[in-house]
């Protein structure tokens with residue numbers, strides 16, 4: 001027992017000293033501890049990332065659209081489709097250069113006609129719209145020079 005408890009004590013001591021060291025370096029937390037507001041906003045801006053982060057959400061939601069259609073839950077499909085629009089358009093704030101292709105390829109009428117097909121709750125129309133939407137996602141990836149994005153399982157859902 002005695003032989004075992006010594007290394008354990010040393011380990012605990014090390015653990016607590018690391019924790020208090022980190023607190024001493026950063027007493028107010030990683031944002032408030034910055035020297036200036038400029039530096040704080042830089043931290044937040046970097047943390048919020050670029051277009052990849054909204055696209056990640058768009059990908060997750062597109063999979064949810066697929067799931068909603070398999071359940072014939074057209075309201076849910078429409079919900080995610082609306083959130084996809086918000087997410088892409090919020091992404092323009094971060095990367096304005098993505099807007100022209102998104103507007104001309106995705107929001108050129110495709111977004112709206114897909115939405116109307118989901119609202120119709122017509123199974124055939126809704127699945128056709130799913131394919132149409134997917135085609136527009138993939139076309140924008142090609143136009144933006146990231147065509148390799150299209151070679152992943154998400155775009156094999158049908």
Ligand code: HEC
Nearest residue numbers: 051052055056058059062098101102106137140141144146
């Ligand atoms: C501007 C046109 C554009 C449209 C429209 C678009 N994308 Fe993207 N997408 C991109 C770009 C650009 C990237 C790469 C982002 C980066 O490199 O920071 C990307 C990346 C992605 C990624 C990878 C994200 C990651 O980091 O894992 C997924 C998934 C994705 N898009 C899905 C979709 C889906 C699904 C749609 C349609 C509902 C869609 N995209 C519509 C431009 C677009």
